[in-house]
Amino acid sequence: MSATATASELDLLLGRKWKKPPFIKRPWLRWGLIVGAGIYLALAISSVPVNWARVYEGLERGAAFIAAFTSPDFVSRWNDIYHGMMESLIMTVAASVVGILISIPIGLGAARNIAPLPVYMICRGIVAVSRALQEIIVAILLVAIFGFGPLAGFLTLSFASIGFMSKLLAEDIESMDRVQAEAIKATGASWLQWINYGVQPQVMPRLVGLSMYRLDINFRESAILGLVGAGGIGATLNTAFDRYEFDTAAAILILIIGTVMALEYLSGIIRAKVQ
Amino acid sequence: MLRLEKLTKTYPTGDQALKAVDLEVPAGQVLALIGPSGAGKSTLIRCINRLVEPTSGKVWLGDQEITRLGSGALRRARRRMGMIFQEYALVERLTVMENVLSGRLGYVGFWRSFLRKYPQADIDEAFRLLDRVGLLEMADKRADELSGGQRQRVGICRALIQDPALLLVDEPTASLDPKTSRQIMRLICELCAERGLAAIINIHDVALAKLFVQRVVGLRFGAIEFDGPPEALTPDVLTQIYGEEDWEQTIEDVPDEEDEEEEAEAEEAAR
Numbered sequence: 132m133s134a135t136a137t138a139s140e141l142d143l144l145l146g147r148k149w150k151k152p153p154f155i156k157r158p159w160l161r162w163g164l165i166v167g168a169g170i171y172l173a174l175a176i177s178s179v180p181v182n183w184a185r186v187y188e189g190l191e192r193g194a195a196f197i198a199a200f201t202s203p204d205f206v207s208r209w210n211d212i213y214h215g216m217m218e219s220l221i222m223t224v225a226a227s228v229v230g231i232l233i234s235i236p237i238g239l240g241a242a243r244n245i246a247p248l249p250v251y252m253i254c255r256g257i258v259a260v261s262r263a264l265q266e267i268i269v270a271i272l273l274v275a276i277f278g279f280g281p282l283a284g285f286l287t288l289s290f291a292s293i294g295f296m297s298k299l300l301a302e303d304i305e306s307m308d309r310v311q312a313e314a315i316k317a318t319g320a321s322w323l324q325w326i327n328y329g330v331q332p333q334v335m336p337r338l339v340g341l342s343m344y345r346l347d348i349n350f351r352e353s354a355i356l357g358l359v360g361a362g363g364i365g366a367t368l369n370t371a372f373d374r375y376e377f378d379t380a381a382a383i384l385i386l387i388i389g390t391v392m393a394l395e396y397l398s399g400i401i402r403a404k405v406q
Numbered sequence: 407m408l409r410l411e412k413l414t415k416t417y418p419t420g421d422q423a424l425k426a427v428d429l430e431v432p433a434g435q436v437l438a439l440i441g442p443s444g445a446g447k448s449t450l451i452r453c454i455n456r457l458v459e460p461t462s463g464k465v466w467l468g469d470q471e472i473t474r475l476g477s478g479a480l481r482r483a484r485r486r487m488g489m490i491f492q493e494y495a496l497v498e499r500l501t502v503m504e505n506v507l508s509g510r511l512g513y514v515g516f517w518r519s520f521l522r523k524y525p526q527a528d529i530d531e532a533f534r535l536l537d538r539v540g541l542l543e544m545a546d547k548r549a550d551e552l553s554g555g556q557r558q559r560v561g562i563c564r565a566l567i568q569d570p571a572l573l574l575v576d577e578p579t580a581s582l583d584p585k586t587s588r589q590i591m592r593l594i595c596e597l598c599a600e601r602g603l604a605a606i607i608n609i610h611d612v613a614l615a616k617l618f619v620q621r622v623v624g625l626r627f628g629a630i631e632f633d634g635p636p637e638a639l640t641p642d643v644l645t646q647i648y649g650e651e652d653w654e655q656t657i658e659d660v661p662d663e664e665d666e667e668e669e670a671e672a673e674e675a676a677r
Contacts, residue, residue, distance in 0.1 A: 313457055314495035314561075318568060319484035319512025324519050328508050332499040 199377035200385070208371065208379045215367030216386060219353040222285045222363050227346045229285075230292025235338075237293060238300030245304060245312075245330065254297065261294025266352055270361045281362030288349045288356070295348070299341050300334065307333040336405045343398030347391060354387050407433040407604055408454070408572055413463035415449050415628075423449040425628040426463065433571070436598050436605045438615035438636075441625035442648050447608040450625065451574045454606070455487045456480060467572065485512035488565030488603075490594070492577035494557040498550040502541065502560050505549050506532045509567035528567070535563040539593065555586035559593070566597060573598065573605035580610060587611065591618050612639065612656050 155161040205212065240246045240254030266287055273283040307330060315329030357365015364383060371380040408431040415424040423446040431437055439447050452458035454465055456472060465472040472483055488509070496505045510528045511519055518524065524532075536542045539559040541552075549557060558578060565573055575594060579587035591607075595618045598605050609615045615622060616636040624632030624647035631647050632639070641653035 308498075310491060310493060310495040311497050314489065314491055314564075315497065315508055315511065317455055317457060317484060317487070317489040317574075318509050318564070319481045320508070320519075321481060321511070321516060323516045324511045327516075327520055328497060328500070328504075328511065332497050335499065 196377055199381045202378055203382035203385055204376070204378035205382045208367075208376070208382075211367050211370070212364075212379070212383060212386070215357070215364040215383070218281050219350065219357075219363035219365070220390075222281045222288065223346060223349045223353050226285050226288030227292060227342065227349050230289040230349075231296055231342050231345065233289070234293045234296035234300060237297040238304065239326065239330075241297055241301035242304035244307075244309070245326075254301075258294050258297045258301070261290055262298065264290075266291050266356065267359060270356045270359050274360045279360040279362070284353060284356045284361035284363050287361060288352060291352070292345050292349060296341060296345055300338060303334045303337045304330060336402070339405045340398070340402045343394070343401055347394045347398065350394060351387070351391060407431060407468060408606075409464075409466040410450075410454070411464040411466070413450070413453055413465065414461050415446070415453055415458060416461045423628050424453065424460070424463075427625075427628070427630060429623065429630065429633075431572075431604050431606065433604055434598070434602045435621060436595055436607065436619050437621045437623060438619040439606055439608045439623050439625060440610075440612055440615055440647065441631075443610075445625040446628040447625055448576055449628075451489075451576050451606060451608055454572075454574055455484050455489065481512055485568050486571045488568045488570035488573045490558070490561050490565050490573065490575040490578050492580045494554070494561045494581075496549040496552075496557055496560055496564075498548070500549060501545070502536070502547050502549055502552070503532060503545045505560050506536060506563045506567055509564040512568065531567055532563070535566055536560075538597075539563060554582050555590060558582065558586075558590050562590075562594060562597065566601070570603065573603050573607075575605055575607040577608050577610060579614065587614060588617070595619070612644065 153161060155164065237254045237257055240250045241258055243251055246254065269290055270283060270287040273286050277283045277286070311333060312325065312329035315325050320328060353363040354365045354368060357363045357367065358369050360366070364387065368380060368383045371377075371383060408429075410427055410429040412426040412428060413424055414422070414426050416422050427446075427450060439450065441447055449458055453460040454467075454472070456465075460473060463473070467483065467486060470483060472480070475483055497508070500508070504522065507522070507524050507528060510524060514524060514528070533542065533545070536545055539562060541556060541559055541563075544552065544556065544560075549560065552560065561578075573594070578590055578594060582590060591609075591614055594605065594607070597603070607615070607619065616639065619636060622632065622634065622636050622639060623630060624643065626647050632643050644653040644656065645651065
């Protein structure tokens, strides 16, 4: 009975073209969304004011800025640059180490598959607060509390690292292989032993990779934080701009780019080693 | 030695995986647990060492009621139940030796295990076990460098170094080729005999189970449908457990056991 039904169903389909079913099934909704998105895009672009005369004038200034890169001046402000650079590096490394150390327990707590619900809620709360507050806002607040200087920058970067690292670490723990961890539990291991043998080996490469990435981010952030008075190379850069010393600013930017590239290269090597 | 009384597990989804299972396993008996997928075999094994928390019922190991233990006592009780897993469940980024020694975690303190400073007796025993399963030279390899059969041997060492009274074995051969499957089953059963261990072995392959065990328990929809010696597995019984199918092949599938044995031994000698 069903055989004949299938046969006639099959006959209907033979010789017909086949197309992948559309993601949005209702045609009016599908076309409505496409047309709506097009109109929105056109309106949005046309609503951005562009003062072409101003752009023309600005091109000259831009050219002067770029021209300065051809003759970066490392020498005349070298003392300032050197101190700013050291301050940034110290701030970056210290904030990364502190941030990572604090983010490990919070990351464990924020992983639903290993933490009980109350701990999970608290840790997720900490992560949410840390991620919701933008670095610049935190830095302004901390500069107001601790005054100008690298201490405020260090604390800001530590705080921001916690949210970033904890969240990504927790997500890696949540996607780990459950059975490997289960096998360790079955041996009668204590909780700490379970984390050390069943969980840590699985997430270690990711943790190392993320730590290197965060170090990189922290260094770049430290250049921005100087603009709001939180010390580091950013403060030197800001001063250079204020004095219209574009050649010194260019030297600083080249140093920042060089450092970031060196960190990137280093993290590539380290990540390949820990796989 | 092991006794289950009205062991029941209902998952939060409402699925009743085990329906008041009663089972008694005497010391030193190797038992195969067969049944279709979803019959509750894995759940049953995991309820015994409480990796899955049973909903009701009791588990007795010797004179200890496992289902009443607090977390500390449960950890100590788990040391007496070695577990072997379907996908080996080795910690892949640890070395073979670390994987074997992790069987001693229940016996050593955190710092000793963290620093990998195990007592000499444990290290000696780990080497002895690795030698027994023919993997001595692999001790410092990482677990993910090993083949399936080798990994399962490491899994066996990890379970045995716990010095257990009972082995819980969950589909030990499901991801292995037929020959390796036989070798692994033979190894498990030999080791159980050597050490007088009881074992519950979940297994899909009925023919393979019949070759090696003294007792077969058939589970269907979370209830025991059959309990008896392997010879008593008739087509009727298999139909009762698994449903309608032509079972003659499965039952007669004990053909060239002799050859198989010789071949395995020849290979063993060659290594």
